[in-house]
Amino acid sequence: MQFLETKLEAQLGCLTKPDGSAKFSINDTVQICGVYGPGEVKLMKEIAERAYVNVIYKPRVGANTNREKVMEYTLRSILDGIILTSLHPRTAINIIIQEIQNDSNFISCGINCTCLALLDAGIPLKFTFASVRLALTEDDNSIVYFPDSKQDKKIKISATFIFDSIDKDVISSNIDGIFDTKDFEYLMNNAKQYAITNIFPLYSKLINEKY
């Protein structure tokens, strides 16, 4: 198992206009997230018992393609179950993620960034969540955490997991490649360890510094 030097950096409150904002970088992938909420919602989108969660993902260049829409759908369906939406009925929570640099870890980076921005905005959540992306290489079956685009060409299974902070269970998983149940459990356990040792402590440190 290889623990390549992955550089994780984060910063809270980098934008002044939104209610909450955060910047998160994983090696060369950098994203900024801004959260507005709970606020006004259009009549069409108003829901009587819950808040309406709206996610917008902006790529660095070009117009919105399928890739962005899939990312928005993924994030929205995850956040709808985590944000305590029944506390703010008939409002909207708007989450905007801007991609600054992309080195193929954009899903994980976006999710971690959103969690920090939601914490910064003070929106009530059931638990915090962290995303880890790891891969099994073709040559020597070793694990690489957050592979970049050069390493992407030599991997045979790629997995992205999202864990919650209380029970450390899997909220979401996204696995590509040909594998069986043993590989799946191996990847999941390693990802869980990585999240517990690296990402959740980073969140605690940032929140402690702010408050």
Next chain:
Amino acid sequence: MQDIDINKATEPYEYYLKFIKENCRPDNRRLSDIRPCNVTTNCINTVNGSSLVKLGSTNVICGINARLCRPKEDRPNKGYIVCNVEVPALCSSKNFKSSTQSSSFSQSSVSSSTIEQTQAMLSQLMQDILTESKCINEEELCIKVGKLSWVLFIDLICLNNDGNVQDACCVAMVSALKNLRLYQIEYNEEEDKPVVKYPLEYKSLILYNEPVLTTLFAIEENILLTDPNKHEEDFMKTFVHICTIDSQKICLIRKLGGFCLKIEQLNMCITRALDNGKYIRENVYKNKY
């Protein structure tokens, strides 16, 4: 008898839970059963391969158009495949075309989204199934390296949405690929043009494995069910897509949002998906094309 009808309209979730507690569902299935699945191939004359799938009442039609093109610069020895899924307004009363209208009638927060996002999600899912399962070798689509190759446009249209469009789309796509017939084409070097060989000779594509997508969903903490229909999609709290390629290998797991699943539940999902894959391969894909 009248009490039952009233409950179904006023408290649909509690009515549904009464069935689940007895380990069955209102449409007479067990928790792990899928709806009856039928495939008809060769139903469209104007395309190279087609299929129509009925998974219960969910209808999906698939047409594959093969066109000639110049291969992409960075992959000169491979053809390519483009998947597109459409969920038009005719298939369900909730699928309105207007993107400003959200499905606020449904209780489930996991399954509501705009039409564009649903279509993008399904198209990406089908494309990923083809890429990750490696069921088609794209080098076989190339006729002349760097000059001429086939491009396959796979169009899936949902004609009736009774839940679980993605499973039906996967079966439709794989059946249409088995049904696909390409002409034999030769490349004329001097004139730089493709030449169709007469009399027409057909060749089919070799499928190296047959991917089967299974969707499982959960409504309460410990209860996992397979193959949601439209009513059940309103109640589901979380769902998992698992694509299997043979009796042991999996090529794709997607689990989005809702609440967490423990590792034992995920393992049960994988076992069910493998069994379902075996069942579909033996009964549905084995038909002669």
